[in-house]
Amino acid sequence: MKAIVSKKPNVKWDDVAGLTPAKHELQRAIVFPQRFPNLYDEKRKPSGAILLYGPPGAGKSYLAKAVATEVDHTFFSISAGDVVSKYLGESEKLIRQLFTLAREKKPSIIFIDEIDALCSNREGGGGGPDNTGNEHTWRMKTEMLVQLDGLHAGDNDNTGVVVLAATNLPWALDPAFRRRFEPRIYIPLPDKEARKQLFKIHSGKWGELLTDVDMEELAEMTGGYSGSDVANVIKHALSVPLQKVQRATFFRKTGSTGEGMYTPCEGHEKGAMEMTWEGVPKDGLSEPPVTAGDFKQVLRDRRVKSSVGVGELERYEGWTREFGVEGSS
Structure with a gap:
């Protein structure tokens, strides 16, 4: 019961930059069966288990938040720690209880993050009770x-229950689990248009300062960045005014009558007073505005670098050619 997400994360489909095919797959598997049940029968069935895979920070968990927001299903958010126990037989019991509860509260979604921690390859170690594995x-x-197949569920099978899983290591999954997840959707790094959208989404009110030319330049400068990397660029850019406050040795009052807030300035400016931020009264500071130059300077100074290597991307693309489908726009 503790794994049920009771408060919606407030992430809309439009908040997810790009990834249109991935969103369409999720909508067909989760939204359509609830809103248009007449579209499905014994032959045309919605997907019951979906795998999202790709490099860290590409948007897998963010997509799951959008699903939790946009549908009225009971949403279970699970990690390995929720179902793994050191006591013999307890883990199997927890997994049975999870699926039993999901069937009782259907329509429901079980989101398992980092599923490779639970369903790693059984070859070698862990392949069976008689070899060197645990x-x-x-x-x-x-x-x-067994639970993914809906066995031992009697008449109350897994209809109405969707298992949505995410992993950064799809090649670590056991083949038996890989087979049961269909579709397997590759969530790649955002392309140029998606990066422009990410700057617009995550910059909030400061995004209004960025012109189309600025957006184009920032998208060019962040080639190979994940969505998480772009968010870090924005975070650093928004902290630049605070750094200016810390370094400032002169402040002036903002009001024309000299009764306004204190803001950093140069020593030659009218009304400049030699002081540091420690001399500014409480709640008396007016921060310098964020500029497009702040965003670009963060990138020029290499304060945020891409967290995904070229070799890693090649491995994801190779796995996609063999087992997955593209989830980018």
Whole structure:
């Protein structure tokens, strides 16, 4: 019950930059069956298990938040720590309870983040109770496979329950789990248009200061950045005025009558007073405005670098060609 997300994350489909095919797949699997049940029958069935995979920070968890916001399903947010126990037999019991509760509260979604921690390859270690692997881990994975198939659920199978999983390591998944997740959607790094949208979304009110030319330049400068990297660029840019306050040795009052707030200035400016931020009264500071130059300077100074290497991207693309589908626009 603690895993049920009771408050919607307030992330809309439009808040997710790009990834249109991925959003369409999720809508067909989750939204359509609830709103248009007449579209489905014994032959045309919605997907019951969906895998989102790709580099860290590309938007997998953000997509899950959009799903939780946009649908009226019971949303379970699960990590390995929620279902793994050190006591023998307890992990299998927790997994059974999770799926039983999801069936009772359907329509429901079970979101499992970093599913590779639960469903890693059983070859070698953990392949069975008689080899060098951990029998406890093997039993837990077997129970997860049984529940994904809806076995032992009687007449109340997994209809109405969608398992949505995310991973940064799709190649670590056991083939039996990989088979059960269909579709397997690749969430790549944002393209140029998506990066422009990310700057617009995450900059908030400061985004109004950025012209179309600024957006174009920032998108060019952030090639190879993940959505999380772009958010970090914005975070650093918004902190530039605070750094100016810390470094300032002169302040002036903003009001024309000399009764306004204190703001950093140069020593030659009219009304400049030699002081540091420590001399500014409480609640008496007016921060310098954020400028487009602040965003560009963060990138020129390399304060935020891409967190995903070229070799890593090649591995994701190779796995996609073999097992997955593209989820980018």
